[in-house]
Amino acid sequence: MRSRLEALAFALVLLGAWQLLHGKVVPGPVEVAKGIGELWERGLLVKYALDSLRRVAIGYAVACALGIPLGLWMGLSSTVFAAANPLVQILRPISPIAWIPIAIVIFGIGEAAPIFLIALAGVFPIASAVAAHVRTVPPMFVAAARNFGLSEPQIVRRVLFPAVLPQMLSSLRLALGVCWIVVVAAEMIAVDSGLGYLIIDARNAGKRYDLVIAGMVLVGAIGLVLDMLFRALEKIPSVRWGFR
Amino acid sequence: MKLEASGVAMRFGEVNVLEPVELSVREGEFVCIVGPSGCGKSTLLQILAGFIAPTAGRVTADGVAVTRPDRKRIFVFQERGVFPWLTVAENIGFGVEKAKRDAKVKELVPLVGLEGFEKTYPHELSGGMKQRVEVARALAVDPDVLFLDEPFGALDSITRLTMRAELLRIWQAAKKTVLFVTHDVDESVQLADRVIVMSARPGRIRAVVDVDIPRPRDISSPRYLELRDGILAEIGLAHEI
Numbered sequence: 001m002r003s004r005l006e007a008l009a010f011a012l013v014l015l016g017a018w019q020l021l022h023g024k025v026v027p028g029p030v031e032v033a034k035g036i037g038e039l040w041e042r043g044l045l046v047k048y049a050l051d052s053l054r055r056v057a058i059g060y061a062v063a064c065a066l067g068i069p070l071g072l073w074m075g076l077s078s079t080v081f082a083a084a085n086p087l088v089q090i091l092r093p094i095s096p097i098a099w100i101p102i103a104i105v106i107f108g109i110g111e112a113a114p115i116f117l118i119a120l121a122g123v124f125p126i127a128s129a130v131a132a133h134v135r136t137v138p139p140m141f142v143a144a145a146r147n148f149g150l151s152e153p154q155i156v157r158r159v160l161f162p163a164v165l166p167q168m169l170s171s172l173r174l175a176l177g178v179c180w181i182v183v184v185a186a187e188m189i190a191v192d193s194g195l196g197y198l199i200i201d202a203r204n205a206g207k208r209y210d211l212v213i214a215g216m217v218l219v220g221a222i223g224l225v226l227d228m229l230f231r232a233l234e235k236i237p238s239v240r241w242g243f244r
Numbered sequence: 245m246k247l248e249a250s251g252v253a254m255r256f257g258e259v260n261v262l263e264p265v266e267l268s269v270r271e272g273e274f275v276c277i278v279g280p281s282g283c284g285k286s287t288l289l290q291i292l293a294g295f296i297a298p299t300a301g302r303v304t305a306d307g308v309a310v311t312r313p314d315r316k317r318i319f320v321f322q323e324r325g326v327f328p329w330l331t332v333a334e335n336i337g338f339g340v341e342k343a344k345r346d347a348k349v350k351e352l353v354p355l356v357g358l359e360g361f362e363k364t365y366p367h368e369l370s371g372g373m374k375q376r377v378e379v380a381r382a383l384a385v386d387p388d389v390l391f392l393d394e395p396f397g398a399l400d401s402i403t404r405l406t407m408r409a410e411l412l413r414i415w416q417a418a419k420k421t422v423l424f425v426t427h428d429v430d431e432s433v434q435l436a437d438r439v440i441v442m443s444a445r446p447g448r449i450r451a452v453v454d455v456d457i458p459r460p461r462d463i464s465s466p467r468y469l470e471l472r473d474g475i476l477a478e479i480g481l482a483h484e485i
Contacts, residue, residue, distance in 0.1 A: 140321050143295060148339030148385060149315040158338075162329040241328040241367045 027210040032217060035210035044198070048215075049222060052183050052194040055111065059118025059186075060179045064172065066119075067126030072156065074127065075134020075164075085131070092124035096182045100189055107190070114186035114194075121182040122175045129171035133164040166234070166242020173230040180223045195219050246271040246421045247292060247317075247389060251301030254287055261287050263448035264301060267440065271388075274415060274422045276432035277440045280479060284447025285425045286393055292423060293319045293391045305389070315339060317389040318382035322398050326366045326377050333362040335377050339385040348384045355414060356380040372403040379414065389421045396431070408434055412459065429479070433472045434463060441478050451478045 015029050022028040027035075039045040074081045074088075096117040107113040137160055145159045187196025195215050202211035234243045247269040254262040262284040269275050277285045291298045294313045303310040305317060313319065318339075326335050336352055337345040353359055356376040366374050375395055382390055392411075396404040412435065415422055426432055432439045433455055441451040453475055457467050 138324070140325050141327065143313070143319070144321065144325050144327075147293070147295075147313040147315065147319050159327070162327070165329065237331075237365060238329045241365060244367060 025209060027213060031210040032213045035208070035214035036217065039198075039211065039214060045218070048193055048195050048198050049218060051191075052187065052196065052219075053222070055114050055186070055194065056118055056176075056179050056183050059115040059183075060122055060176055062115070062119040063122025063126055063175065063179065067123040067175075068130055068168070070123075071127040071130025072134060072160070074131035076156070076160070081131060085128075088124050088128050088131075092128060096121040097185050100185075104190060109190045111191065113190040114183065114196075117186040118179045118182050122179045125178060126171060126175050129175075130164065130168055133167040133171070134160055136167075137163045162238065166239045169230075169233055169239060169242075173227065176226060176230060177223065180219070180226060184219055195222075245269065245304075246273070246306065247423070248304045249288075249292060249301065250304075252288070252291055252298045252303060253300040254284065254291065254296075255299050260446040262291075262298075263446045265449055267292075267449070269421060269423065271421055272419055274424065274435060274437045275440060276424045276426060276436035276438075277442060278426055278429055278432040278475065278479075279442030279447075279450075280444050281427060282447070283442040283444040285427075285442050287447070288442075289391050289393055289423060289425045290319075293317060295319065315385050316387050317391065318385060318387040319391040319393070320378050320382050320395055321393060322375070322395060324374075324398075326374050326381070328366050331363050331365055332358055332369070332377050335366070336380045336384050338381055352380040352384055355383070355417065357410070370403070371399050372407055375399065375407060376410070379411070383414070383418055383420075387420065389423065392422065392424045394426055395424070397426075404431075411435070416459075429472055429475050429481075430463075433468060433475065434461060439471075439475060441475055443479065451475070453478075 019028045019030060036045065039048075070084065070088075074084050099117055099120055100113075103113040103116050107116055141159050141163055142155060145155045150158060183194065184196035184199065187194035188200040191197055192201075195218055199212050199215040202208040202215065234240065245268045247267075249265050249267040251264045251266070252262070253260075253264045265288060267288075277288065279285045287296070290296045292303055292310070294303070294310045294317070297311070305314070310317075327338065330338065333349045333353070337349045340348045349362070353362060356379060358373065358376060358380070361369065361373065366377065369377070379390075379395075395411075396407050399407060408431065411422075424432075424435060436455055439453040439455060440449055441453060442448065443450045453471060455471055457465065457471070461468060
């Protein structure tokens with residue numbers, strides 16, 4: 001409770017300083033709050049937020065659907081690891097933003113391009129992390145499962161997967177954060193809605209910097225909520241052992 | 245013979261971990277393998293269980309060659325072998341087919357004294373309780389043979405004593421063949437029908453001691469002390485500090 005009060009006090013001090021010190025071009029918190037109110041009244045706040053969330057949800061789902069099996073496979077097979085890991089490690093540090101020209105050439109204008117970029121932002125970190133987690137599973141667990149006569153697919157499902165789940169949840173949470181970061185850049189191309197579009201459009205059409213910052217604030221607030229929701233998963237009994 | 249090793253040897257590169265070993269274990273027998281660290285006793289146990297293939301010799305169980313682990317012969321690790329993502333009941337039922345799982349768990353929970361902890365996760369249990377979960381998980385698939393690799397090594401000395409008594413009780417009730425590896429000479433004489441004494445570098449069997457003390461054993465009886473001191477001397481340790 002006390003730490004929350006401290007956090008609130010600190011935020012108020014920063015907001016006060018921002019209000020006092022902001023210049024003519026960069027608006028202060030009061031203007032930004034009015035901007036958020038304007039977005040709400042025009043019905044854009046909810047619409048843009050939902051559009052962004054939908055794109056992240058789809059892109060992130062694609063990243064998980066490809067990255068988790070790839071990571072498990074890389075973690076299980078030294079051959080697959082040797083073959084795929086260099087490629088994953090080369091692709092992982094390339095910012096998805098660098099893929100924008102390619103994304104437009106392949107997907108043109110529309111929903112597919114930003115979703116592709118978001119999926120790209122998630123898939124390599126997820127695959128790489130899951131592969132690393134699988135390799136840290138105590139061999140004793142696998143030996144015990146083998147002793148009970150489990151087949152290889154059963155060992156993956158009943159032992160390796162639950163054994164890596166806590167670490168994997170942490171990695172998936174970080175990946176979701178990255179995908180949410182990338183949605184802003186991804187929506188600056190190829191689409192005409194979403195929080196990223198709001199930011200670039202507010203600047204281009206009338207230099208509405210109050211709306212630019214309003215967009216930034218919304219991105220930050222929604223990112224925080226996503227992270228908190230994901231953290232709630234860590235309370236599930238069968239993974240809690242990994243978070244002590 | 246329940247379990248037989250003939251000429252079983254192991255080398256890692258140039259290192260002779262285990263000199264050729266001859267060993268026969270009768271059905272229902274409790275055999276302890278005791279020796280200092282590095283004598284290859286854990287390696288021998290893993291070979292007998294089929295986890296690693298020996299570089300020479302062969303292992304048979306009921307006359308059939310052992311080439312891989314089998315659910316008829318379950319290996320019990322130290323308590324770190326329990327699955328942390330499963331509850332006590334789910335751990336115990338892990339190896340049992342779904343239809344029989346609940347009944348098996350119900351049967352074994354009282355045997356290992358874990359009533360009331362069925363829904364508890366391992367990280368909320370003490371080391372001794374985790375060890376009991378693992379023993380119950382092994383017993384649940386009704387194996388003929390249990391391999392225990394220093395199962396009580398990580399427990400405090402008081403818990404260790406209780407666990408020994410419990411293991412004996414379970415062994416007598418469940419009528420399993422038990423191979424138990426330990427570096428604790430007292431533990432081996434308290435538990436075993438027969439103690440295999442091993443020595444290190446190179447790892448080999450030095451002596452086989454029949455423990456002819458009826459159970460429950462009086463661990464201050466002259467015969468107990470005589471057998472224990474004989475084994476200590478065999479390993480090359482004086483019984484004075």
